Amino acid sequence: MRVVVIGAGLIGLASAYYLQRQGAQVTVLEREAGPGQGTSLANGALLHPSLVEPWNAPGVLGFLLRNLGRDDSPMLLRARALPSLVGWGLRFVRESNPARFARNTQRNLALARQSLAQMAILREDTGLRYQQYSRGSLSVYRDERSLASARAAAEGHGIPFVGLDRDGLVRAEPMLAEVAPYLVGGMHFGEDEGGDAHAFCNALADVLRKRGAAVEMGCAVTGFDTAGAHVHAVLASDRRFEADHVVLCAGVWSTALARRLQLRLPVRPAKGYSITIPLAAGQAPCIPVVDHQLHAAVVPLGADRLRVAGTAEFAGMDVSISPARVANLQALLRRVYPSLSAKTSAASISAWAGLRPMSVDGVPLIGGTHWENLFVNTGHGHLGWTLAAGSGQLVSDIVFGHASPVDAREYSPIRF
């Protein structure tokens, strides 16, 4: 069976891995020069079942309107993006009602758990190294009310955690000592993992090639050859790739590619920023810290780099880097690790912006379409690293018609 996978980000490569394992002859088409150059390049580096709540939580509309145009807001709506969000935005708000939000959270949680279980098996099978660690993550809080509501939410969703007071936080991460007076407590989420998504993409692409897949770089998909309800071939960079099945995993760019097949995917870009800071020996924190009030994750990548990621901006397909948003992340680092921040020279920081493929209900779209042999795997929003392995396995099971460990109907692209 010949399967063409479009996109060599986390989701395309994970899909290719499972398709190949199940016996497909896989070709991955990627327009960039290397794997993981899109949104999978410099993300927050966390696989976090603890953060599976969709971003359209109850009250999201009021929050967005109150913060309209404010550069220091953790979630920012740019006026220029409004036209592209009209229909999608209404559905995004509708999905924020408490019952739908709770259901969507459970869908993500089920897939996240499956995904982390699969990551362990994938590591065992491939020997991949990507600065992976499994020490969990810490969530820290600066006021009692937010802490109490976060604990109640985690309990309600069934996400296990250990509650920590201020001293417990400092025992778990000694570098928090200097800000401890401002913290009221937090939670340790033992299921969470970390790792460098870009390193994972590079290493996984190598494994796929060694096992016989074609991973074609610099190969931009421009169209499809179709007849009736069947896609016969994918057209890319003046070449034609015959396919028995096609799996579309092009992140935020999936929406435009799908439109060429008269398929409307309710996925829109939510821009995010990260900064990566080189560390001297002994400077690395020992565990990722998520500061909810600051909406930032501060995550060590091995012993020599620190990643700070956060914020969301609805600004269309623009990936330009706004100095104000980068300054925001630097300010967030100052509030979590002031001494480390003071020792960091601005010139050593690499800033990056990427586009999260946000589905309208905050749950990815995985499965078949009205084309008999076209499948999609996209819309992972802020959870693409967390859900990569589980989503790859699920789409492969669907292509092969196998039973899947999660309920495939919950992620179907035609569920809306």
Ligand SMILES: Cc1cc2nc3c(=O)[nH]c(=O)nc-3n(C[C@H](O)[C@H](O)[C@H](O)COP(=O)(O)OP(=O)(O)OC[C@H]3O[C@@H](n4cnc5c(N)ncnc54)[C@H](O)[C@@H]3O)c2cc1C
């Ligand atoms: C700031 C930030 C922090 C984040 N932090 C986390 C985190 O801590 N944990 C987590 O779980 N998730 C996180 N995410 C989300 C996660 O990074 C994304 O969900 C994930 O990278 C999406 O992967 P993807 O493979 O769908 O998309 P991409 O990585 O964008 O891959 C799609 C690929 O398709 C290619 N492509 C597009 N068009 C074509 C074409 N015409 N022909 C051929 N190829 C094409 C692109 O070049 C790209 O390589 C974060 C995102 C951001 C922006």
